[in-house]
Amino acid sequence: MDIMRINLLFIIGVMGFFGCNEKYTPKPRGFFRIGFPEKDYNSIAHKFPYSFEVPEYSDVEPDNRNPDEPWWINLEFPQNKAEVHVSYYNLQENDNPRELLAELMEETRELAYKHSVKANAIEEQIYLNSETDVYGTLYRIRGNAASPMQFFLTDSAHHFLRGALYIRATPDIDSLQPVVEFLERDVIHLIETTQWE
Secondary structure, X not given: XXXXXXXXXXXXXXXXXXXXXXXXXXXXXOOOOOOOOOOOEEEOOOOOOEEOEEEOOOEEEEOOOOOOOOOOEEEEEHHHOEEEEEEEEEHHHOOOHHHHHHHHHHHHHHHHHHHHHOEEEEEEEEEEEOOOOEEEEEEEEEEOOOOOEEEEEEOOXXXXXXXXXXXXXXXXXXHHHHHHHHHHHHHHHHHHOOEEO
16 A cells, blocks of 8 residues: 555656646737728718718717817717817918918927827828819828827818827727728828818
8 A cells, every 4th residue: 555655646746747847938918809891982971161082981070079160070980999080271261371371280290299209200291182282291100199190181272171090099009000000091091082172
């Protein structure tokens, strides 16, 4: 009986020794897989002094935070917890349209560069479309900024349109990059299809 116990303890000891030699490696932190819908665009269905195409998976809502501005809208992407704030200014409603245009352009640049604290880089891209009389600048804000894209469009005489993409989640570029890239194409499509009414 003592020999059986000794053999059993010996076997358990050997198994414990060789069984515990493996080192435990934790799994790397993962993120949820994000599914994206097909891209299909429609022109906004309301009468605004501007028009552009928006994806079917977005909702056009009035900007309730600015009820005195009837042409300000939010383009909502509920699936991605994102929105594009769009604000419109009629330059002719001002005594000095050129001065107002300069102020609005500078204000847009300042709003984009406020994100430089969290941004890795801010890239500016000029947009010119002489056929539709639409000109502007697109600001791509790289890094953990709350707004990865901002832009303005104008005809330099009557219309000024400003837009900003916001993601309603904690900025973490590693996990949000697929969403930003997906929505970036929609913002560029909006810019490329903008026309003045």
